[in-house]
Structures are given as C-alpha cells and as structure tokens.
Amino acid sequence: MADQLTSVFKISDQVKSERGALGTVVNFVNIQGKSYIKVQWKNGTYGIYGNEEIKRYKIKRMT
Numbered sequence: 001m002a003d004q005l006t007s008v009f010k011i012s013d014q015v016k017s018e019r020g021a022l023g024t025v026v027n028f029v030n031i032q033g034k035s036y037i038k039v040q041w042k043n044g045t046y047g048i049y050g051n052e053e054i055k056r057y058k059i060k061r062m063t
Contacts, residue, residue: 004051005035009061015039018058023047 006028009015013025023041029048030036036048039059049059 003035005037005054009037014062015059016062022062 009025011025011027015023015025017023021041021043023039025037026040026046027038028035029038031048034050036050037054039047039049041047049057053059
C-alpha cells in the first residue's frame, strides 16, 4: 500500500474539504488493489476516499 496516499496522509492527520468540513484520517483501506483513506468527519460520519475523490472534493491535510 505504499503509494501516493500514504506519503501525503498519516493516521490521525486533521483534514479539511473544500466546503470547510473538518475530519480526521483514521485508517488506510485497500480495495481491489487501490488505496483509500478512511476519514471520520466531525459530525460523526465516515467516508472512504481515493485519489479521484480527494481531488474532486479538494481534501487537504491541515497543518
């Protein structure tokens, strides 16, 4: 699973979407050979995002 996502995101990183939603990376998931990040958003919901979804929703790591 050593790819682009693991070099950009780490577990427990705080993330933010383009619409201002805040969340935390809780895990990395491998589905059919592709890597995804699992994010728990502040409203309690979870989402799994791959490279395409990260670009579409402009999910960025907060510093």
